[in-house]
Amino acid sequence: MGKFFDFFIHRYGFFAHMINNDLFTTPDRLFIEQDSWLFKGYAAQSTAWILPALREVLRYSPLRQMQVPGGHRMSVRTSSCGSLGWISDLSGYRYSEIDPMTGRPWPEIPAALLDLVSTGAAAADYPGFIPDSCLINCYRPGAKMGLHQDKDEQDRSAPIVSLSFGLPVTFMFGGLNRRDPVKRFPLEHGDMLVWGGASRMVYHGVAPLAQGEHPEIGALRLNLTFRRAGGEAQH
Numbered sequence: 450m451g452k453f454f455d456f457f458i459h460r461y462g463f464f465a466h467m468i469n470n471d472l473f474t475t476p477d478r479l480f481i482e483q484d485s486w487l488f489k490g491y492a493a494q495s496t497a498w499i500l501p502a503l504r505e506v507l508r509y510s511p512l513r514q515m516q517v518p519g520g521h522r523m524s525v526r527t528s529s530c531g532s533l534g535w536i537s538d539l540s541g542y543r544y545s546e547i548d549p550m551t552g553r554p555w556p557e558i559p560a561a562l563l564d565l566v567s568t569g570a571a572a573a574d575y576p577g578f579i580p581d582s583c584l585i586n587c588y589r590p591g592a593k594m595g596l597h598q599d600k601d602e603q604d605r606s607a608p609i610v611s612l613s614f615g616l617p618v619t620f621m622f623g624g625l626n627r628r629d630p631v632k633r634f635p636l637e638h639g640d641m642l643v644w645g646g647a648s649r650m651v652y653h654g655v656a657p658l659a660q661g662e663h664p665e666i667g668a669l670r671l672n673l674t675f676r677r678a679g680g681e682a683q684h
């Protein structure tokens with residue numbers, strides 16, 4: 450009865466939450482795995498302010514294809530905002546306070562996005578989540594991200610909150626070992642995926658993006674991944 454019971458408890462919890470919160474655009478959250486939830490269309494009605502804010506961030510710290518330690522470049526174009534940004538180069542993966550492309554600190558995470566994400570995390574039972582890093586991933590058709598764990602963060606008690614916009618993609622949600630079975634489900638425009646707790650270190654990735662044209666975003670998928678990368682002292 451485990452999952453069935455869980456479903457009812459969380460369903461009830463969700464509606465209780467909704468009464469006090471009108472930010473939600475869809476009245477549901479879907480159980481993915483222990484401590485992990487999918488909120489369909491959570492941010493779909495917020496693109497009128499999210500996209501201009503993002504454009505501003507990317508004017509300051511542009512998208513680029515980072516080099517991985519093996520030498521080739523990622524198919525995904527990335528940038529960051531927040532006090533720490535995720536970077537990759539020949540010497541490895543890590544977080545940096547400075548954008549290596551501009552030599553300046555990363556731009557701030559727009560305040561309204563912080564609010565949206567903290568509210569979303571709370572609805573997934575992670576109250577008080579304040580990310581210090583937002584990785585911006587931009588996929589063109591064909592771009593993908595292989596199965597990996599997010600393990601460059603110091604504070605693994607915090608969840609990961611991910612918002613997707615534009616073209617749909619197949620998300621792969623595995624287990625704690627690379628060979629564990631992988632659940633596959635679509636991430637579509639406005640979806641929010643929150644994972645943490647017992648699932649914080651799961652292997653995950655996205656399948657190659659299929660061709661298409663999204664009415665608002667064009668032939669792209671944008672993914673914003675909010676994390677707590679530094680220790681408690683980082684804000």
Ligand SMILES: O=C(O)CCC(=O)C(=O)O
Nearest residue numbers: 584586599654655672674
């Ligand atoms: O694009 C996505 O949905 C996943 C991104 C991701 O896993 C990462 O940036 O670490």
Ligand SMILES: [Fe+2]
Nearest residue numbers: 597598599653
């Ligand atoms: Fe990841």
